[in-house]
Each structure stands twice: as C-alpha cells, then as structure tokens.
Amino acid sequence: MSDCARLAELYEPYALGVLDADERSELEAHLARSCPTCTAEVERARWVVAQLTYLAPEAKPPAALRANVLKAVARPSVPEPRQSWVPAWAWVGAAMLVLLAVFSLWETRRIKRELHALETQLRTVEGQRQVLERDRQRYQEVLDILSASNTKELELKPAAANRLPPVRAYWNPGLGLVVSGGQIPTPAGDRTFQLWVVPKKGNPISAGVFRPDAGGQVLHIAKPDADMAAAAALAITEEPAGGRPQPTTKPLWVGPLG
Numbered sequence: 001m002s003d004c005a006r007l008a009e010l011y012e013p014y015a016l017g018v019l020d021a022d023e024r025s026e027l028e029a030h031l032a033r034s035c036p037t038c039t040a041e042v043e044r045a046r047w048v049v050a051q052l053t054y055l056a057p058e059a060k061p062p063a064a065l066r067a068n069v070l071k072a073v074a075r076p077s078v079p080e081p082r083q084s085w086v087p088a089w090a091w092v093g094a095a096m097l098v099l100l101a102v103f104s105l106w107e108t109r110r111i112k113r114e115l116h117a118l119e120t121q122l123r124t125v126e127g128q129r130q131v132l133e134r135d136r137q138r139y140q141e142v143l144d145i146l147s148a149s150n151t152k153e154l155e156l157k158p159a160a161a162n163r164l165p166p167v168r169a170y171w172n173p174g175l176g177l178v179v180s181g182g183q184i185p186t187p188a189g190d191r192t193f194q195l196w197v198v199p200k201k202g203n204p205i206s207a208g209v210f211r212p213d214a215g216g217q218v219l220h221i222a223k224p225d226a227d228m229a230a231a232a233a234l235a236i237t238e239e240p241a242g243g244r245p246q247p248t249t250k251p252l253w254v255g256p257l258g
Contacts, residue, residue: 003030003035004035004037004038007026007027007030007038008038008041009109010023010027011038011041011042011044011045012045012048012049014027014042014045015042015045015046015048015049016049027042138219138221141175141176141178141221142178142219142221144175145170145172145175145176145177145178145221146170146178148172148174148175150172150173150174151170151171151172151175152170152171152172152228152257153168153169153170154168154169154171154234154255154256154257155167155168155169155255156168156169156179156234156235156236156253156254156255157253157254157255158252158253159250159251159252159253159254162252164184164185164252164253165181165182165183165184166181166253167179167180167181167184167218167236167253167255168180168181169234169255171224171228171234171257173227173228173229176221176222176223176224177195177207177221177222177223177224177234178219178220178221179195179210179218179219179220179222179234179236180217180218180219180220181212181217181218182216182217182218183216184212184216184217184218185212185216186211186212186216187211187238190240190241191238191239191240191241192209192210192211192238192239192240192241192242192243193209193210193211193218193236193237193238193239193252194206194208194209194236194237194238194239194243194244194247195207195208195209195210195220195222195234195235195236196234196235196236196237196247196251197224197226197231197234198231198232198233198234198235199226199230199231199232200230200231200232201230203246204235204246204247205224205225205226206243206244206245207222207224207226207234208220208222208243209239209242209243228257231257232256232257233254233255233256233257234254234255234257235247235251235253235254235255236251236252236253236254237249237250237251237252238252
C-alpha cells in the first residue's frame with residue numbers, strides 16, 4: 001500500500017503522457033504486477049482525460065439563428081433578446097484550464113521532490129565538509145606538535161610478554177601530546193586503550209582513551225593535565241569502555257621520559 005500511496009500522484013500525469021521516463025517506467029512496472037488499486041485508478045484517470053475532448057460541443061448555432069438574421073436584414077429593429085448558449089470557445093477554454101491545473105499539480109509535486117532530493121544532498125555534503133574540517137584541524141594540531149623545537153620524542157616499547165609493534169609519542173609542554181602507531185590490534189569487544197602519564201611521584205594521570213581505525217592505525221592527540229618535567233614515563237593499558245580513573249591492567253606499552 002505504501003507504493004500505491006506514493007504512486008497516486010502519478011495517475012493523471014501518466015494519463016496525460018507527461019511523466020518522465022523513470023517515473024513512467026516505475027508506474028508501468030507496478031501496473032504490470034496487476035495491482036488492483038493502481039490499475040483501477042489509472043483507468044479512472046484515463047477516462048477523465050478522455051472526457052476532456054468532449055467538453056467542447058460541435059459549433060452548431062441554434063436553429064432560430066438563421067431566421068433571426070433574415071429578420072434583422074429585412075426590417076431593422078430593436079434586437080430581440082438572444083438565446084442564452086455557451087460558445088464553443090468557452091468550452092475549449094474550460095478544457096484547457098482543467099489540463100493546465102492537472103499539469104501544474106504534477107509539476108509542483110515534481111519540483112518539491114527535486115528540492116527534497118537537493119536538500120538531502122546538501123545535508124550530506126555539509127556533513128562531509130564538517131568531517132573534513134575536523135580532520136584538517138586535527139592534522140594541523142599534529143603538525144604543530146611535531147614541528148615545534150621543544151617537542152620531546154620517545155618510543156613506547158611493548159611489554160616483553162607480547163608481540164605488539166612499538167608506538168611513538170611526541171610531547172610538547174605547551175601544545176600537547178601525540179601518540180601514533182601502525183598495525184595495532186583492536187581491543188576485544190568494547191574495550192579500549194588508555195594512555196597514562198606516570199609521574200615521578202604519585203598516581204598515573206589519564207591522557208585519554210583511543211582505539212585503532214579499521215587499518216590498525218593510531219593517531220591520538222591529548223593535552224595531559226600533567227607537567228612533563230615531573231613525569232617519569234608514558235604507558236598504555238587496555239581498559240573497559242570509557243577508560244578508568246586508574247589503571248586496572250598491566251601496561252602493554254611503556255616509554256621512559258628520562
């Protein structure tokens with residue numbers, strides 16, 4: 001029934017022969033499946049359009065017209081009241097108005113559909129633009145950190161018990177911290193990696209959570225609430241989704257800052 005409701009606006013334009021090729025093919029394919037509702041409605045629309053040709057009667061004047069003309073020629077006098085009748089051109093005009101109304105309704109609906117499609121396309125393009133802008137800003141942050149003269153680079157090596165690839169980190173006291181790596185396995189389920197700044201004294205400080213992308217690439221940017229001069233190392237653990245205030249597992253990667 002949803003197809004019938006959507007195709008209902010095409011009945012009259014189809015009967016008039018003004019549908020575009022795609023809409024005509026769609027409706028005809030639907031009719032070919034012997035839909036009783038649409039078949040009956042299309043036949044009704046065809047009947048209505050066919051009747052438009054009969055709206056204009058034959059242009060045959062009234063029988064008394066000839067006699068009236070002869071009388072007027074023979075003895076001019078005050079014209080007798082004319083018989084009331086609708087001229088043929090008025091019926092033709094009415095038929096044209098009906099055709100114009102049907103066509104205008106179909107054209108308005110077509111334009112609305114095209115506008116809706118354009119609006120959907122614009123929303124999609126705008127969403128893509130926003131994603132690209134966020135990526136641009138992100139990579140600009142990474143570039144600023146990597147190119148700064150006082151950025152410290154260090155390698156986070158995997159713990160001896162696993163075969164994970166190494167991860168590199170770049171920490172700038174004023175700009176932030178970048179962690180990058182490749183071929184990193186994705187944590188199981190909804191678990192995540194969590195980056196920690198391990199101070200010389202006190203508890204580890206979280207520097208955010210991250211997961212590799214579909215290709216195993218990691219690019220994590222953080223601004224740790226910690227002083228680089230007071231930090232002893234960076235470490236990465238695997239934690240439940242959302243991370244934890246303190247590590248709950250042994251580090252998978254560790255990199256000393258000394």
